[in-house]
Amino acid sequence: MSGKTVSSAIFILVLGSFFATLCDVFIKMAGADVAIFQFTFLRAVFMCLILSPIALVQFLRSSRVSAMQGLKLHFIRGNLWVLAALLLVVSLAELPLATANAVFYTAPIFIMLFGAVFYKERLTIDIAFAAVLGFIGILVILRPTALSFSMISAIAFAIVLAANSLLIKKLPQEQSMLYGLFITQLFALPLAGSLALWEGQEFDLDVLMYSVLSSICSILYSVSCLIGYRFIESSKVTSAEYSGLVFAFLLGWWIFGDTPDLWVFVGSFFVIAPLLYLSHRDIRRLRKSQSLTNTRSSLGAG
Template sequence: MSGKTVNSAIFLLILGNGMAMVSDLIVKMQGENVAVFQFVAVRLVIMLMLLLPFIKKVDFDRLWEGGRLQFIRAHVSYAGICCMVVALSTLPLATANAIFYAAPLLVVVFSVLFFRETLSKSSLFAVVSGFIGILVILRPLEISWSAISAIGVACSLAISATLVRKLPKGQSTVHSMLVSQIMMVPIAMTLAIWEDAAFDTDTLYYALGSAVFISMYNATVFMSYKWVSPQQVTSAEYTGMIWAILLGILVFDEVPDAWLIVGSSLIILPLLGIAYLERKRKQFGRLATS
């Protein structure tokens, strides 16, 4: 794999994470009075429409294969999206995203608990450091529903990522996304009706903007990981924190404090260390077998 290709993939991921932060920014711009269930339902419909051009990648002969697992993932993801809207609308942009980055740590924990994987010393250090980082950011005396929502997002992302390995082999990303989104529709519509919030046309624009930018992020991730091995470029994913800090300062005048910087470092740096060690281990393995 050429250095030029790797650099292109890294650039795409950095750009993509900026787009993901713009999506978060749009969600946050709605303010604390957002009708959460209504917004999520409208965004869900738009996401389904954005998937339609890729419908050929769906295997309709096996559409509902793994349906029980997809149903669980869909509803966990729906809960996570609702938590995300609450967290982003009430917490500083960088604070919310710092907690979201705890998801990879939770994936490690869930893999040990549910798949009996062995926890290496480096992974154990990263998990302990990450949870300390969350405590540093939130400071237990200040924990609120906003903070709990942010932790809920991380848990949702981690559960969804952990369950992916149990999905039927050969299912495309578009297939999985489409089935998951379809399964979210009943609960999304039911809760939106129950919420009984007056419809505001601004909700449509916010939902459209958020859906478009998060779809662009998904596209950059797909392209990057198609070009090169994830181990080569995964560290670029954490540039999202830089975007979150910059956009928070520029748009909302949210200057990060020392607690956020220290806590974020405790979460992200060990993860970068694990990615580096894993890359070195694979390089050594290739040399040993060549």
């Protein structure tokens, strides 16, 4: 699969969504009593180790100026990653896999809202309506008679993930995604390591195993995004990533015995449907723009 056609790009992104969900599965399998800071530190360590050969090759091939650009942003993203990783572990420890993932999928809504605030992007009625429905979806999914720490962590994870994703726009364009991911994880090590030392938990072999497996799945997801969005317009294929919610339902039921109730499906619909509509709207606009360009070209040729 090259990712050069829409169908192959969609397949790659669906496969990536599976690996992203599998990453959550391994984190959840680590258990509620896992040493959270130790687990987060080990994840960062193994992501650096796995990515280091690729990063070294790209460092040697690029100019020193290019390789050292954006270090301040990588530092910020690395520390935000530590926060997001901690929130992810806490939320998955108690919430069912499907419930947590349904809340995580509100991240695109926060991205659109933050984009309007910090990047002065246009906030349309459609986007505002999608945000309102998304928040309603969260309430339907969680049905909070009393807010638990895991519920707050799931929402906070989506917010931090959105903030970290927006910073990608400011990263140097000449740096590859995997090289940037390596630098980000490298900057995550000091904070994650300090927290692990402060935690003072004994080394656990199970934590090591689950951190390795989740790191591999996280990198495979990043690679799928790199290939899936490289040749095809994102508006044509981005909806494929919502297949991750289906995987969360299936894997949660198969591995953890979670049976989502009707409200989880209803809430997920409130979250996903507006995002699918916005994606479909962007596709129509792109097609109209291309059609108009082709018409003008034909008239000019005539």
